[in-house]
Amino acid sequence: QKEVEQNSGPLSVPEGAIASLNCTYSDRGSQSFFWYRQYSGKSPELIMSIYSNGDKEDGRFTAQLNKASQYVSLLIRDSQPSDSATYLCAVTGDGQNFVFGPGTRLSVLP
Amino acid sequence: EAQVTQNPRYLITVTGKKLTVTCSQNMNHEYMSWYRQDPGLGLRQIYYSMNVEVTDKGDVPEGYKVSRKEKRNFPLILESPSPNQTSLYFCASSSLSGGTYNEQFFGPGTRLTVL
Numbered sequence: 137q138k139e140v141e142q143n144s145g146p147l148s149v150p151e152g153a154i155a156s157l158n159c160t161y162s163d164r165g166s167q168s169f170f171w172y173r174q175y176s177g178k179s180p181e182l183i184m185s186i187y188s189n190g191d192k193e194d195g196r197f198t199a200q201l202n203k204a205s206q207y208v209s210l211l212i213r214d215s216q217p218s219d220s221a222t223y224l225c226a227v228t229g230d231g232q233n234f235v236f237g238p239g240t241r242l243s244v245l246p
Numbered sequence: 247e248a249q250v251t252q253n254p255r256y257l258i259t260v261t262g263k264k265l266t267v268t269c270s271q272n273m274n275h276e277y278m279s280w281y282r283q284d285p286g287l288g289l290r291q292i293y294y295s296m297n298v299e300v301t302d303k304g305d306v307p308e309g310y311k312v313s314r315k316e317k318r319n320f321p322l323i324l325e326s327p328s329p330n331q332t333s334l335y336f337c338a339s340s341s342l343s344g345g346t347y348n349e350q351f352f353g354p355g356t357r358l359t360v361l
Contacts, residue, residue, distance in 0.1 A: 170349050179336055179352035180289070224289065228347050233302070234279070234340070238288040 138163040140227050140237035148243045155212040157240050159225030162206070165232070169201055171210045172224040174239070180224055184210060215244045248273045250353035252337050258359045259327060267322045267356050269337030277340040277347050278320040279304070280312065282333040289336070295320055327360040334358075 139162040149155045157171075168187055172180035184199040186192045186208065192199045198211040208227075212219055225237040250271045259265055271278065279294040281304075291304030295314040309331055311323040320339075324331060334357050338350040 168346050168348070177334070177355075179355050180350075181352070182349045185349050226350070230345050231296070231342075231347075233291075233294055233296075233304075234347065234350060236289045236291075 138166075138227075138232075138235050140225055140235045142223075142225050142237035142240045144238055145241040146243050147240055148245060149215050150245050151215060151217060153215050155215045155219065155242055155244070157210040157212075157223050157225075157242065159208045159210075159227075159237055160206055161208070161225075161227045161235070163227070163229060163232075163235075164203075164206065165229040166203075166206075166227045167230060168228045169199070169208045170226040171197075171199060171208075172226060173219075174222045174224060176222075183223070212242075215242075217244050217246050220244045248351070250337055250339055250351050252335075252353040252356050254356060255354060256357050258361065260361050261328055262326050265324050265327060265358075267324075267335060267337075267358070269320045269322065269353060270318050271320075271339040271351070272318065273339060273341065273351065274317065275339035275351075276317070276342040277350075278314065279338045279340075279350070280310070280320070280322045281336045281338065282306065282331075283336065284333050292322065292335075327358075329360050332358060332360050 171183045174180040186199040222239040280292040281289045293312040337353040340350045
């Protein structure tokens with residue numbers, strides 16, 4: 137059974153701080169990694185995708201991938217109250233089905 | 247506009263009355279999937295399809311049926327709905343590139359209540 141794990145949270149950070157969200161996965165064959173943000177009652181929306189080891193930056197968001205450690209993270213710099221949401225990690229491999237983690241609830245305190 | 251559409255968005259029904267939730271995507275995506283989401287339980291996959299006429303069970307397929315006769319459509323069928331199928335349902339699709347799936351695009355969700 138392929139698994140993706142995340143801390144359920146809630147993770148609380150003050151406004152302006154860096155929020156760090158972590159995800160580990162069990163399948164070493166995984167090749168594609170995605171971070172989604174989901175507001176309550178709404179559909180998930182893609183924040184970042186990452187495919188190779190290292191960092192990928194997009195605005196205030198940085199995704200970090202370490203395939204040797206089977207670990208992918210999302211950093212949110214200058215966190216805003218509007219970043220308060222659940223963040224879902226998703227993983228897929230070569231022609232394989234997607235596996236989602238349970239999500240981490242982030243709360244950014246004004 | 248590239249999108250995944252679901253209908254209906256809201257549905258209240260009674261136990262045992264067959265229903266279908268439609269899902270359609272206009273992006274020519276190979277992969278489509280249905281998820282349900284319940285409070286505190288995250289996204290749970292019901293069924294998925296990697297291409298036309300190819301469907302597979304996800305984590306919670308009991309009580310659901312799907313079909314993939316056309317690439318753009320992936321309806322979810324509840325033959326005899328029960329109250330434990332009350333949930334928020336999402337359809338999603340993804341394209342295949344170089345043997346690997348790209349990010350999934352999600353529909354707006356269907357909130358189903360079974361009385």
